[in-house]
Structures are given as structure tokens and as C-alpha cells.
Amino acid sequence: MHIDLGEDRPGRLEADVAIVGSGVAGLTLARRLIEGGRSVLLLESGGLDYEAATADLNRGFSVGEDYYPLEDSRLRFVGGTTAIWGGRVAEFDAIDFERREWVPHSGWPFGLEALAGYYRDARTLLDLPADAPDPLPSLLDQVDGPEVERREWLIDPQFDRFGHEAQRALFEHPRLTLVTHATVREIRCADDGGRIVGLDVVSPSGERVEVVAHDYVVAAGGLENPRLLLASNSVKPAGLGNDHDLVGRFFMEHPHGRGGHMVASGKRLWSLIEAFQKQSIGHYESASLVRPSDALQRERRVLNSALALAVRPAAGSRQPLLTSAYLAAKHRLDPTKRGRSAWRLYKSAGRVIRHNVGPLMWWLRHRRGNELALVLRAEQAPNPDSRVTLNRDELDATGMPRAVLDWRMTPLDRVSAAELVHAFGRRIEALDLGKVMPEPWLDDPARDWVSDPLVSVHPLGGYHHMGTTRMADDPRQGVTDGFGRVHGLPNLWVAGSSLFPTGGWANPTLTIIALALRQADRLLGRL
Template sequence: MRVGTDEAAIVIVGSGAGGGTLAERLVAAGKNVVMLEAGERIEAGDWFQDDLKAFAQLSWLDSRVASGSYLAARVAPTMPAWIVKAVGGSTLHWNGLAYRPQAHELRARTVYGVVDGASLVDWPVSLEELEPWYGRAERRMGVTGTHGIAPHPPSSSFKVLRAAAERCGYRRVSNAHIAINSAPRDGRPACLQMGFCNQGCKINAKWSTLAADIPRAEASGRLDLRTGAQAVHIELDRRGRVEAIIYRDREGGEHRQRVAWLFLACNAIETARLLLLSESPAFPDGLANTHGHVGRHYMRHINALAFARMPGPVNMHRGIVTPGTIFDEDGHDPARGFAGGYLMEAVAMAPISLAMLIGGNDWGKDFTDFMASYDHLAGMLMNGEEMPRPGNRITLDAAVRDRFGLPVANVHVDEHPYSDVMRAHFRRRAGELYSSLGADAIRFGIPPSATHNLGTARMSRLPRDGVTDAFGRSHEVPNLLIGDGSLFPTSTAENPTLTIVALALRQADYFLRELA
């Protein structure tokens, strides 16, 4: 189905966890939807299982600028985030960890109190209110360990993590809550435990909107998916409602699509950038930005890596990339010297990626010997709650332009002091865990480019504190809704995809019930 550009349409920008879920729900309810996706359609059979080729094939490689004191500004100044530019968005390369947040994390301002240098607010919705949509999200994504869906067999990598946890007194360890089929489900096969699937699952055992939601939406005949379509400006009518969206095609041609309702789900960086590019007399500082929150409070999660050489073979590359997690450090314990908590996630990496992330400036014999023992290595990723800060923000860069002549996103981050304290705590714990099993060498690293981008158009109870209400509807523009990680008032310690999908399902229900 093709919607005419002069026909006022429901338009969704972005096809990832938020946009793809919204599209499927709306067309299932009989609505016609136009979806604008900046990337191309790349099917699973065409993906490379080689890190460097896959990175070039799937990644958003358009220019961006990293500034501030954080690592990306020093070592990856043009690559502050690693996200996908293709149909399905970053659900193509996510690792499938689908965890619900904790109740206290949605009340961070109340529970943590005033944190110097942070801009904490409580979420305008509680975990209890969100639980029905988490259940629906888990069922549609096939999250193991929920709703009777069996977990995967434990991989060697997870067995190392579990054994170390038991020796060190940790009690909450699991290889469940992963959105990768443990048995055939939803027309997709079971995982074959092939490994090296950070670039995407070649058989679509891992849930993605490309594998599940978008094909269902297309089968309805009501989805008009336009690829190579980069949204560049949002126009308002005299009433202050969105009237049209301007986008460029892959050849640079300009198009104008009339809008009845607009949903932005193009990642926290590009959603903020598009709002800032859409200035007008009514919004001289960017669309829906009267209170100055668009682009601010940017969060990525606090990350760190630990890899250890174990006494015997581990072969971490065989099986799911992130096959399980220790949850014992996820609570809020101010005695540790920071607010919030973190997860300790078993992780595998291909040799080239591992070398780049833990090599640093040390490329001598100790490092080459460590890498030569690749089959004996076990790895762990810290995923920690990051404090929102008003100065950590997306702005329009004054010097660098994209191929359409528009200013690119400048991603500025000065990390809160808690970040280094949390990383140091993780390193101590990771060292104790691996040493308990006889590891004879441990190396650490920090991923410079973010894969979780959050918080640049946050939800709030009051317009003065954020950009949207609890359903992602703009406080200021009545037919504008946001449906991606931009909505997060705080990052929580948990991976964000399940929450993005749950919020999108809730938003779709709200739209169909109250607005449409």
C-alpha cells in the first residue's frame, strides 16, 4: 500500500524496537501507517558474520561529533554511538537481554535523593502500572524464563560466570530472560548456539522487528515502508500541530508527507536532532523545546569490560553472545560510593573486537600471549545505571554538516564522578570472581561507543521537567508522540529494549483508545 504524500497520514520515523512495534500494533487495529527509515533493508541471509564487514554493512556511519571529557571524545570522536542504520534498527545487533527494571529505579529522585551534578526525576509511571505491558512484550518477543518459555541450555561461558558467583557468595544468577528462541516459536526457529551473532542472527532465532513485527505489518497491506528516507524537518500548522514532515531520499531528493499523527522512534540521538532541526517561530530553540529539555539528560549506561584467562578451555564464542547475568549488585547501596546499581553480564567477543577494546596501548608480549589463549578466555560486561546530567546532551554541531548540508548531532558527555567509582567497584568484583576460579591474567576495557542511547526527550509529570507525558505524547504539540529510548527519565541498570517495547505497546493502546 502506498499512501499519497498529500494524504494526512499516521507517520512513524524509525523501524527499531519502538517504531516497529508501534507500526505492527497500529496496522493490526486497521490503521494505515507510513514508516520512514533512513537505512536500507538488509535481510538476515545477507549479513556478514565478520565483525569488520558487518560493522560497515549495518552501522549508522553518518558523521557525528563526540565532545566532553568521556572516552569517546578522545578515541572515537566521530563515532559516539554504535547503532544500526537499516530496517529493524538496533534490534538487528542487540544481544537479546530482556530485563524488567526495578521499582526503585523508576523512583530514583525519591529513593536516591538529591545527587549533586545530576538531574534526577521520578518516572511519571510506576513499575506496577507497566507490568501488563511488560508481560505482553515478553510474550511477543519470546523472552526465555517467562510465561512458560524454557531457558537455553547453559553455555560454557555462563557456567564460568555461575561457578565464580557461587564461590564468591553471589546468589542471583540466571541464564534466562533472553529474547532468543529456545524452541521454534512465532514462525522462527530455535537458536543453534552458533555464536558470533552480535552482528545479527542469521536464522532469525533472535527477536527483531525485521524478523517479526515488520513482516506482520506488511502482510496486512496497511504499512507503507519507505527506506532510504531521512527525516530532516517537521512543519507545524497555525494551530501548533504537526502538519507535515520533510524527508530526503537516498539520492537527496526532498519530499513532503502530510501528517495526521507523528511518532518519532529514531533513537535518542536522531530523535533529539530532528526536533532541534525543526525550529520555527513558535519553537525557536527546536520543536517541543520551550523548557529546554530536548537533547538534555542524555544517558548511555555505565559500561566496563573484564576478560580473564582461565585454567582450561572456555570457548566463549560458542553460543549466545551474552548468555547470562549476575544480578546481586543491581540494588541501591550508597555505602558503595555511588547511586544505583549494575549488572554483571557474561559476554563473548570476536578476536578483532576484543583486541580493540582491551588492548589499549599495551601491545607487547603479555597482550599477544593473552590473545593467543582466546579459547581459554571468559568475559564479563558491566551494565550500570548512569546519572542523568543536564549538560550531557545532544546539540547541533556548529561546524560539521551531513550530506544534505544539515548540522550533525554533537554528543556531549562529562561523566558524573559516580561513573568511575562504579567501574572501580566492578573491576574489584570481577577480579575476585575470576581469581576464585584460578584465572592467571585479567584485562579490563571500556567500550567507547554507546549502544544504549537514552533520555533526550524524557517523560515527566509536569511540562517544566520534560518533553512528553507518561504516554510519550508531547506536552506542547498535541499530535506528536515519541516512542524510543529518548523517553527514559533515568537509565535504570537494565538493558533498555524490553522497556522500549513495553512503552510502545502501551502507547499504541493509548493512541487507539484515546486519540485515534
């Protein structure tokens, strides 16, 4: 059933579980719970497509490292930000879950083995092989060694997988009620502070709707999850789950940057370019990257970052005219269904060119004066001073304080990227494949991180908001336990990448799905 609060006036809604947010975490939870016999209310602040008025609720303030405008950094409509997701799928590595004594605040409440089966289920949900296939042979097989290792992304073959049309069968299930234009203004706590008793939901016209459930799950993303918990302060002045001032802290991204460039020629250059291009495997694609080995991370006391090679304009040069035009058009287009269709057309055209022209296109671009750049997608160390807070003097249309993002990096982030670039360079030279020329900022202790708009269409980071309601067995170290249940509130849960204690190099979506499946099984009493 679908209720649109822009038109309907239900007054009160009830279910076994109420989920705030219809992105990948909320949808995954809802599906698993209804399959297990529970009734679910799925509350979405937006409608079935992008609306400027609803998007304005995302507007906030960025006061730390340069970041994207907050109103553009996530989407409010059914399917959430997955509507413009690039489809990259990868597991976290085992070391990502470990407590690394050289990485302050690292360590998950469980190891990779706890998610192994759920990763299989998550890939199956994305129409990918349950077990990640072996990578296609390439020159990177030689690069894989004691200091650097080859890894793969799989690419989800379906655009807009989590949108309303694609999920229609789910929304028609008799135990699921999708409620759109339903903005949760506050999570209401009992007077004794011991449990949640309801949600204060507001419609676009300002009318209130009461939502009552047995369990409540906040699955609104790494910025909105802490914002909602902090704003729910009628009973607990510091906000829910914030007895130890942890809600909103430890904000992490995957910062992007230029690590340097490769000098090579002839057949070797061609093979290197080809090794990092997307490759077709049946109905989906894969793409390669290089990460530091576990041994190197332990020896050099660094983070688990990643790099790939791509032909890019040289550092300090101008953006190519066609790329500039694409970026300008992309920023002018709202992410409506029409705008997303244009983006999909661009992506599809790129796929056709790759399949028919292959590395020749990149070789020709390199001949025109570009360079073979090292594109960094880095792990960021958890930092309690990198955080989301509220500006209580600036309220949105529902009366909720706007978010303030203070994104901060640490020297370890830069040092880790430098060690990866240097290790990759040593391996390349040992194989006589060329020479790596690192960017000077990597070894400059006066810098924490340097972004480069020429190296990626997302130059600052991956739009990956992680860590702001982190998991930990000890309430003094985290907001939730290892299943996402908020400490001290037995019927309040959090889902999504805000749970991540560390971020690894891998895109978060597959782990979000795996965690949501595990959390649903806990709610169903299976774990």
C-alpha cells in the same frame, strides 16, 4: 504496501499515524496500531539493507568522553540497529523507576507495575516465556545475598528479528505503508506553535514529499530523536519540545570497564566460570550477572550497575591474535546482509563451542595466562551536561545540521561500580570462593571512568543511547509526559530509549518494546 522514494514520486502521503524510524520502537508501535484499526505510515531514512550514502547521514562529532564514531553507532535501514543486536533481554528493576534522593534527576513518571503486563507481551513478541523463568541452578545461588544479587539476561533466539524479511507479513498489511529512503528533514509546526501539521520528507534525489497525519511519532533513536526535534525550528527557534532547554540533555550509555579480577583455583574456579556462561533453556539461552541489592544501593547511595566474570587478557597486556583479527574484520565489514551473515556465523560457532566444550575452553584460556576478569556494565547517572546538540555549520546531504555528542560521566558512576566490586569481593571471600582484586582506578577520585579495550568487543559502552528526550510529568523536568507525548504539542510523540529518565543496568530493548506497546494503547484510546 511499500513505497521507495528512490524510485517512486508520491508527492503527498496521509495516514492516521506517521512514525519516523523503523527500528524496534517504530515497528512495535506500527504493529499494535494497525491491529487496533489505525492506518500507519512507517518512514525509514534508509532502504532494505545497509547503504554507505545513507549511513553518512549519521556522521557527526564527538567532543566529550571517547565514543564510537557516530556514523557507526546506529544503522539506517529497515529494522534499524536491531539488525546487529546481541539479543540480550532483561527487565528494569523496581528501584530503577523510583526517585532516588542520592541520584539527581532520577525518577520515572510511573513505577514498574505500569509496565508489568507490557513486559510480558514484549517477551512473547520475542518468542520468550511471558514470565521470566527461574535461573538454572549454579554457584551463583550461593553468591546471591544481602549485598549482591543474581540476575539473568534471556537471549532472543532469532537473529535479525526486525529486518525486512522477518517482518514481511507486517509490511504487507493493508493499513501499513512502509516508505523507504524517506528522510525527515523537519517536523512542521503550525504557525501558532500549538500542534504538528506535517513532515517535510526528502528523497535521495532531493525531491520533497509532504506527509500528513493525525498523530506523529519520532522513533529514530537516542541520537536522531533530539537531532530532529532541535532541527525543526522554523516556528520555534529553539526546536520542538525545547521550551526549557531539555532536548538532547541527559544522554546516557551503559559504560563498560574492567572492575578487577578474581583469584581462585581448581574446582571453584571451574564452577565460577561455568556460572557466568550462557546456558541453554529450550530454544533460547540465558546468561547470569550480579547487581548490587536494593539495600546496598540505598545504604551506599549508589547506582544499579552489573558485573559478570569472563576470562580476558590481563590488564595492560596484548589482545590475542585471533581476537584482533576478528575485530579488524568486523570493523572492515559494512553491516550489509552479507556482513551480518558473517557476524551471525561467528556467533553461531561460539554457541556450538559453548554447548559442546563448555567451560573447558575458558579454563584452558585461563591456563594460558589470562585472568578471570570482572566485566562491568554500569548504570550512568543522569547528567544534564551530557548531551546532544547541533553543529549548524556542518550540514548533511539533506541540509540537516550534524549531531554533536558531548558524553560526560560523573564521580557517582565510578563510585557505584567500586561499591559493587567491593561488595562482590566481600561475598566471594565470605564463601571462601577466592579473592577479588579490584582495579586501582575504581578508588581514584581523580577518575570518573576508565574503559579497557581488552575486556569487551564493545569496550566503551553498549551502543545504548538513552535519556535525550526524557519523560517527566513536569515540563520543566522532561521533554515528554509519561506516555511519550511532547509537552505542549498534543499530536507529537517520541518513542524509544531516549524517553528513559534513568538507564539501570538492563539492556534497553525489552523496555523499549514495553513502552511502545503502552504508548500504542494510549494512542488507541485504551489508556
